Structures are given as structure tokens and as C-alpha cells.
Amino acid sequence: MVSYQAIEPDQAVNENLKAKRMPQPAPEPLRPIRRNEIRQQNEQLILQAAEKVFAEAGFGGATMQLIADVAGLPKANLHYYFTTKEELYRKVVSNIFDIWLHAAESMDNAPGPVEGIGAYIDAKMEISRRHPDGSKVWASEVMHGAPVIQDYLETTLRDWTAGRVALIQGWIDAGQMAAVNPDHLLYMLWAATQHYADFGHQIETLNGGPLTDRQWAEAKDSVKAMILRGIGAA
Amino acid sequence: MVSYQAIEPDQAVNENLKAKRMPQPAPEPLRPIRRNEIRQQNEQLILQAAEKVFAEAGFGGATMQLIADVAGLPKANLHYYFTTKEELYRKVVSNIFDIWLHAAESMDNAPGPVEGIGAYIDAKMEISRRHPDGSKVWASEVMHGAPVIQDYLETTLRDWTAGRVALIQGWIDAGQMAAVNPDHLLYMLWAATQHYADFGHQIETLNGGPLTDRQWAEAKDSVKAMILRGIGAA
DNA sequence: CTGATAGCTGACCATACGGTCAGGAAAAGA
DNA sequence: TCTTTTCCTGACCGTATGGTCAGCTATCAG
Numbered sequence: 289m290v291s292y293q294a295i296e297p298d299q300a301v302n303e304n305l306k307a308k309r310m311p312q313p314a315p316e317p318l319r320p321i322r323r324n325e326i327r328q329q330n331e332q333l334i335l336q337a338a339e340k341v342f343a344e345a346g347f348g349g350a351t352m353q354l355i356a357d358v359a360g361l362p363k364a365n366l367h368y369y370f371t372t373k374e375e376l377y378r379k380v381v382s383n384i385f386d387i388w389l390h391a392a393e394s395m396d397n398a399p400g401p402v403e404g405i406g407a408y409i410d411a412k413m414e415i416s417r418r419h420p421d422g423s424k425v426w427a428s429e430v431m432h433g434a435p436v437i438q439d440y441l442e443t444t445l446r447d448w449t450a451g452r453v454a455l456i457q458g459w460i461d462a463g464q465m466a467a468v469n470p471d472h473l474l475y476m477l478w479a480a481t482q483h484y485a486d487f488g489h490q491i492e493t494l495n496g497g498p499l500t501d502r503q504w505a506e507a508k509d510s511v512k513a514m515i516l517r518g519i520g521a522a
Numbered sequence: 523m524v525s526y527q528a529i530e531p532d533q534a535v536n537e538n539l540k541a542k543r544m545p546q547p548a549p550e551p552l553r554p555i556r557r558n559e560i561r562q563q564n565e566q567l568i569l570q571a572a573e574k575v576f577a578e579a580g581f582g583g584a585t586m587q588l589i590a591d592v593a594g595l596p597k598a599n600l601h602y603y604f605t606t607k608e609e610l611y612r613k614v615v616s617n618i619f620d621i622w623l624h625a626a627e628s629m630d631n632a633p634g635p636v637e638g639i640g641a642y643i644d645a646k647m648e649i650s651r652r653h654p655d656g657s658k659v660w661a662s663e664v665m666h667g668a669p670v671i672q673d674y675l676e677t678t679l680r681d682w683t684a685g686r687v688a689l690i691q692g693w694i695d696a697g698q699m700a701a702v703n704p705d706h707l708l709y710m711l712w713a714a715t716q717h718y719a720d721f722g723h724q725i726e727t728l729n730g731g732p733l734t735d736r737q738w739a740e741a742k743d744s745v746k747a748m749i750l751r752g753i754g755a756a
Numbered sequence: 757c758t759g760a761t762a763g764c765t766g767a768c769c770a771t772a773c774g775g776t777c778a779g780g781a782a783a784a785g786a
Numbered sequence: 787t788c789t790t791t792t793c794c795t796g797a798c799c800g801t802a803t804g805g806t807c808a809g810c811t812a813t814c815a816g
Binding site for chain 1: 577578579580581582583584658661662664665666667668672675676679680683700702703705706707709710712713714716717718720721723724725727728729740741744745747748749750751752753754
């Protein structure tokens with residue numbers, strides 16, 4: 289079996305659990321544990337660990353035990369918050385989808401393609417840099433036929449896409465850019481930006497290490513320059 | 523657990539096995555079974571089934587039993603030809619890598635970027651169309667940190683990339699295209715073309731069905747037009 | 757024809773997995 | 787204080803998985 293690099297369970301440990309297991313010298317801990325917060329905090333902790341593990345191993349390769357170790361919680365505790373592995377996975381994917389949709393708003397209310405598509409590329413490149421795991425989970429899900437989020441594709445994404453296609457067509461009709469096929473332009477935008485997350489390991493290997501701030505800026509500029517020139521908007 | 527669509531085991535059945543299990547009316551079957559051929563044939567059969575299953579379920583989600591069913595062979599027979607799941611997977615990935623490298627030759631011996639990069643896009647789009655499973659397996663492997671083909675990335679791919687970067691730089695120096703960053707141009711080429719395989723399901727969903735011949739042609743033209751214009755070569 | 761060898765496979769095994777549950781601990785409410 | 791509710795978890799279970807192996811059959815060289 290392929291041995292994915294082991295993740296140190298102690299990398300992320302619930303601070304509250306730590307505190308609980310040792311005598312507390314202070315009569316009142318600085319952050320009193322309120323019930324409401326516990327649930328929110330642990331769910332977040334589990335979701336973060338799950339995103340990492342799902343991205344690294346895929347749905348089939350990920351194990352609840354490993355997610356639990358990364359989160360620093362007993363496995364049974366995961367099943368207390370998320371009944372099944374699929375329910376946890378579904379929540380992870382849906383979170384990512386929300387981030388994406390939110391970032392997509394940057395395209396609207398722009399006077400033209402240079403600003404609109406430029407801002408969209410900026411936003412998507414930033415997501416690739418800050419949420420590479422999320423991007424990978426999404427990519428993995430779609431590659432496997434979207435067994436879990438097919439309905440999202442057919443409703444939300446479809447509607448969003450139709451709206452942006454109309455937006456782009458409007459720019460074309462107004463002579464603000466070349467008459468490219470809007471669908472394929474969107475595909476290229478998604479592909480070019482998400483590539484830096486999904487294939488980040490390949491890029492880092494070729495680059496001889498993680499991209500520096502300067503290199504990320506150059507990546508962003510390169511993508512923007514090529515695409516904007518490619519659609520005759522620059 | 524996510525239920526990936528079941529694959530009908532009988533979709534691909536070894537014709538020789540079929541023949542063996544039923545009385546042969548003809549004294550000499552048209553294709554006599556030679557020992558040499560059996561090995562080659564079955565290995566090919568298993569590799570094809572494996573590529574399909576690995577692409578659909580990922581390494582962790584794929585099972586030897588399912589691969590065996592798709593290949594129409596008993597599971598134990600798989601282990602006769604490929605000792606471990608990882609060995610089989612490694613062979614699948616390495617086969618894909620070879621196809622990619624071979625297609626990459628289309629970029630060489632071109633008088634300029636229009637012909638060279640145009641031909642490369644053509645070749646890669648054709649691979650995305652004809653070998654989508656292979657592309658997905660590669661993507662999955664890289665996304666998971668390339669646990670199996672890291673050495674390929676560091677040697678073969680690195681060398682190939684360096685060569686093409688020099689080639690592109692030569693075109694830039696000769697004034698045949700704009701002064702784009704060659705590395706990021708390569709990333710965009712990979713991203714834009716492989717997207718049609720890796721995210722094929724998403725594209726098909728948005729498209730309301732598989733791309734037609736005409737739509738594939740338009741996709742190819744769109745990618746070529748945008749990129750070639752984007753690098754100032756058209 | 758005969759021994760040797762490659763191809764084949766049902767039955768089996770140890771392990772690891774997702775998920776369950778009884779029961780304890782801690783906080784909130786009364 | 788007592789009761790209720792939420793939180794927590796070690797131990798356990800049925801199942802499915804990757805892999806093995808003894809023993810069979812089919813081919814081939816001599």
C-alpha cells in the first residue's frame with residue numbers, strides 16, 4: 289500500500305482537552321468553557337483536520353482514525369459530532385463550495401473584463417494559495433464523478449455559470465473584449481487558477497521548493513497577463 | 523460511505539476465458555492461445571481495468587476485487603500478474619507518464635510558438651479526450667503528494683520542463699512571442715488542457731451531456747486562440 | 757508420451773476499517 | 787442541592803480488504 293506521510297497527531301491538539309487533563313492552578317481559567325463554544329470549537333477542529341486528510345488521501349484513502357489523530361480527539365468523539373464519514377465529508381465539500389461562491393462575487397459590479405476577470409483571477413489565486421486542501425478535495429470529488437455534490441453542480445453552479453456567461457457575453461457585445469466562447473473562458477479561468485493548488489506539489493517540485501511571495505505574485509501576474517491579453521482585453 | 527456507481531463486471535470480459543469455458547466447435551480456434559500472448563493480453567486487460575477503477579475511486583478507494591470484476595478475472599489472478607496493489611498502481615501511472623512524454627514531442631522541431639504550442643495543445647487536448655482516466659490517475663497521484671512517482675517528477679519531468687523553458691525562451695528572444703514567464707506558460711498549458719479530462723464530469727454536467735465532436739473542436743480552438751493570443755503569438 | 761513449467765483459482769487469513777454503545781464526567785437548569 | 791442534558795470515550799462488532807497458498811489445469815519442449 290502507498291504510505292502517505294504520517295501526520296503527527298500532536299500537530300493540532302485541542303487546547304481545552306489539554307487543560308482538562310492537567311490540574312488548573314488558576315481558580316478561574318482565562319477562557320471559561322461554555323457549552324455552546326465547545327460544540328462550535330470541536331466541530332471546527334474536526335472539519336479542519338478532515339479537510340487536510342481528505343485532501344491528502346482522498347475520500348477512500350482517508351480514515352476516521354487519522355482524522356481523529358490530526359484533530360487530537362478520540363475517534364468516537366468524531367462520530368458524536370458527525371454520525372458518518374460521508375456526513376463529515378459532505379460538510380467539508382460544502383464549506384469549500386461556499387468559499388468559492390463568495391469569491392466569485394468579485395467578478396460582478398465591474399465596469400469591464402479587465403477589472404472583473406482580473407479581480408476574479410486575483411481572488412481565485414488567493415484561494416489556491418490559502419486553501420489548497422479545499423481545492424484538492426473539490427477536485428477529487430469532481431474527478432470521481434461528484435457522487436456527493438452532483439446536486440450542487442446541477443443547481444447552484446449551473447445558475448452561477450449561466451449568469452457569468454451572460455455577463456461576459458455582455459462585455460463581448462459591448463466590444464470590451466474579443467468574441468471568445470464564454471464557457472471555455474470560464475473553464476480556463478478555473479483550470480489556470482486551481483492548478484496552483486491541485487498541482488501545487490508538482491509545481492513545488494519543479495520550483496525546488498514552495499513558491500515565495502514574489503513567485504506567487506509573478507504567478508498571479510502571469511496568469512492575468514496571459515488571459516487578459518488572450519481575450520483581447522489588455 | 524460514498525457509493526460510486528457500480529461497474530458492470532461483464533463490460534469487459536476476456537474473450538479467451540469465455541472460449542475456454544465453453545466447448546469449442548471448431549477444432550482449431552481462429553486465435554490459438556499461445557503462452558506468450560496470454561501474459562501480454564491479461565496484463566493489458568488488468569491494466570486497463572485498473573486505470574478505470576483508480577480514476578473513478580482513487581488509490582485508496584479502489585479495490586482489487588472491483589478491478590478484477592471489471593477485468594473479468596478472479597482476484598487471485600490479479601495477484602499472479604501484479605504482486606501488490608501498489609505495484610499495479612505504479613505500472614498504471616508509469617504508462618500514463620509515457621503517453622504524456624511521447625505527446626510532448628509535438629512541441630519540438632517547430633519553427634515558432636504558433637506551430638509548436640499549437641501542436642502541443644492539440645496533442646494534449648486529444649489525450650484529455652482519449653485518455654481521461656489516465657489524466658485523472660495522474661492528477662490524483664500528484665494531488666496526494668506524488669508518493670509513488672516523486673522520482674519521475676524530480677528527474678524526467680524536471681529535465682523535460684527545463685528543455686521546453688529554454689525552447690520558449692528562445693522564441694521570446696527571437697521576438698516570436700511576448701516575454702511571458704515560460705514556467706507559468708507551461709503550467710497554464712497543462713492546466714487548461716488537462717482540465718477537460720480531470721473536470722470532465724463538471725463540464726459535462728454544465729453542458730448537459732458529453733461534448734460532441736463539434737464542441738470538442740470548439741474547445742480546442744478556444745484554448746488555442748486564447749493562449750496563442752495571450753502569449754502574443756497570434 | 758512425459759516431465760516440467762506457466763497459468764489459474766477457491767478458500768482462507770490477519771488486519772483495519774466504519775460505526776455502535778454503555779456508561780462515566782461535566783455543565784446547565786431548577 | 788438534585789435533576790437533566792450535553793459531552794465524552796474505551797471497548798467492542800461485523801464487514802471488507804489486501805494478500806497468500808495449496809493444488810489444479812493447460813501448454814510446451816524434448
